[in-house]
Amino acid sequence: AAETLGGIGVGGGDQLSVVMKFGGSSVSSAARMREVAGLILAFPEERPVVVLSAMGKTTNLLLLAGEKAVGCGVIRVSEIEEWNLIKDLHIKTVEELALPRSVIHTMLDELEQLLKGIAMMKELTLRTTDYLVSFGECMSTRIFAAYLNKIGVKARQYDAFDIGFITTDDFGNADILEATYPAVAKRLHGDWIRDPAIPIVTGFLGKGWKSGAVTTLGRGGSDLTATTIGKALGLREIQVWKDVDGVLTCDPNIYPNATTVPYLTFEEAAELAYFGAQVLHPQSMRPAREGDIPVRVKNSYNPKAPGTLITKQREMDKVVLTSIVLKSNVTMLDIVSTRMLGQFGFLAKELDHVVEELEKIAVVHLLQQRAIISLIGNVRRSSLILEKAFQVLRKSGVNVQMISQGASKVNMSLIVHDSEAKQCIKALHQAFFEDDVLTEVEEEALHMS
Numbered sequence: 001a002a003e004t005l006g007g008i009g010v011g012g013g014d015q016l017s018v019v020m021k022f023g024g025s026s027v028s029s030a031a032r033m034r035e036v037a038g039l040i041l042a043f044p045e046e047r048p049v050v051v052l053s054a055m056g057k058t059t060n061l062l063l064l065a066g067e068k069a070v071g072c073g074v075i076r077v078s079e080i081e082e083w084n085l086i087k088d089l090h091i092k093t094v095e096e097l098a099l100p101r102s103v104i105h106t107m108l109d110e111l112e113q114l115l116k117g118i119a120m121m122k123e124l125t126l127r128t129t130d131y132l133v134s135f136g137e138c139m140s141t142r143i144f145a146a147y148l149n150k151i152g153v154k155a156r157q158y159d160a161f162d163i164g165f166i167t168t169d170d171f172g173n174a175d176i177l178e179a180t181y182p183a184v185a186k187r188l189h190g191d192w193i194r195d196p197a198i199p200i201v202t203g204f205l206g207k208g209w210k211s212g213a214v215t216t217l218g219r220g221g222s223d224l225t226a227t228t229i230g231k232a233l234g235l236r237e238i239q240v241w242k243d244v245d246g247v248l249t250c251d252p253n254i255y256p257n258a259t260t261v262p263y264l265t266f267e268e269a270a271e272l273a274y275f276g277a278q279v280l281h282p283q284s285m286r287p288a289r290e291g292d293i294p295v296r297v298k299n300s301y302n303p304k305a306p307g308t309l310i311t312k313q314r315e316m317d318k319v320v321l322t323s324i325v326l327k328s329n330v331t332m333l334d335i336v337s338t339r340m341l342g343q344f345g346f347l348a349k350e351l352d353h354v355v356e357e358l359e360k361i362a363v364v365h366l367l368q369q370r371a372i373i374s375l376i377g378n379v380r381r382s383s384l385i386l387e388k389a390f391q392v393l394r395k396s397g398v399n400v401q402m403i404s405q406g407a408s409k410v411n412m413s414l415i416v417h418d419s420e421a422k423q424c425i426k427a428l429h430q431a432f433f434e435d436d437v438l439t440e441v442e443e444e445a446l447h448m449s
């Protein structure tokens with residue numbers, strides 16, 4: 001017979017079914033944690049694995065606290081503003097959820113010790129930085145698991161680095177290694193079979209395979225934790241809950257008229273993330289694509305909104321442009337040479353060095369403060385997209401400095417000056433997504449399909 005854990009019925013035969021990942025903005029306070037608990041319980045038919053990021057802006061605050069600790073001296077660590085903000089937020093959250101302070105007490109003590117250690121050594125390595133930021137996820141998950149248990153929903157907290165998330169030792173931007181999948185599956189599945197409880201897993205974190213130290217997966221890495229778990233356990237769906245209605249037609253901070261993109265392929269989503277859309281971690285689509293597990297991007301502030309569904313394939317016949325992405329502050333190398341053949345490997349070196357080397361064989365211009373505008377869409381309509389894009393940019397008086405349509409089947413990139421980039425995004429968005437009237441060329445192209 002099924003045993004009931006809060007609203008969630010857990011029977012012996014039930015398997016874990018979905019991953020629900022909640023980002024920092026979704027769990028930024030006690031009130032938000034209550035709402036997230038409510039969201040999880042609103043799907044009683046699901047057996048979720050929950051992945052959490054650090055509360056609110058905790059990761060940024062930890063990084064700043066670490067930087068300040070390097071130069072402030074041991075005695076003044078207790079005065080670091082960011083450390084006090086972190087401490088106050090977590091203590092307040094625990095109190096408001098009526099949990100014992102012991103839930104995070106040891107963590108806060110250790111964190112203070114660590115900041116003092118950094119102050120004493122006057123040094124902050126990448127390895128120590130990863131250990132430092134890991135406290136964010138370690139605390140949010142402990143609080144949330146304790147809260148679920150308190151309201152009668154059986155939950156179990158896991159630190160990703162203890163359950164088989166094995167990574168490279170690239171601190172700050174580690175890659176997940178293959179061994180992770182069977183290890184994580186064995187641990188989460190084994191525990192679930194033995195003693196069902198909702199797993200609450202730290203996002204963003206892993207364990208370096210050589211060093212054995214805590215690593216992080218790059219900013220926004222909790223998305224990757226979620227998709228890795230989805231693939232490891234072969235789950236039905238991976239849900240990433242954010243503070244926007246899904247993947248949007250452009251960054252809403254750049255242009256607020258952005259609207260939700262209802263469907264995307266893994267390829268489109270990966271390209272979008274890779275070219276700078278903050279909404280998804282650049283590597284996060286890989287496990288989902290490999291495991292062929294749908295990813296749903298949802299808004300924890302507006303759960304009724306349908307969100308974005310990302311799958312292997314979608315109907316592309318009527319698709320022209322899907323989304324516009326901006327990557328600012330890029331450096332462009334303009335190389336003119338007839339002697340480049342066979343000169344491989346040069347880009348692997350440092351930029352200054354690359355320029356120095358290239359100057360021996362070419363005329364080189366280093367152009368800084370440029371921006372890449374990526375047009376993610378149907379490349380079968382690339383002529384149409386580019387024709388329209390150039391029309392719009394010409395009208396706005398913008399000079400496109402380079403254009404590229406790489407091997408990817410879903411992306412065309414334009415390089416413009418940084419100072420003109422936002423204005424370009426706005427003009428392109430208006431033309432592609434807001435003007436109802438199709439140009440003659442578009443009509444023709446769509447009729448031919």
Ligand SMILES: Nc1ncnc2c1ncn2[C@@H]1O[C@H](COP(=O)(O)OP(=O)(O)O)[C@@H](O)[C@H]1O
Binds near residue numbers: 024025053246251277
């Ligand atoms: N194309 C886009 N679609 C949706 N959000 C975007 C896009 N580009 C940038 N963003 C930004 O990404 C944010 C969500 O990503 P992120 O902060 O990583 O969420 P979370 O921390 O909840 O995982 C949004 O609040 C929005 O400001």
Ligand SMILES: N[C@@H](CC(=O)OP(=O)(O)O)C(=O)O
Binds near residue numbers: 059221
């Ligand atoms: N907390 C980490 C990892 C993460 O994924 O966060 P978020 O889901 O809030 O983007 C970061 O800020 O990078």
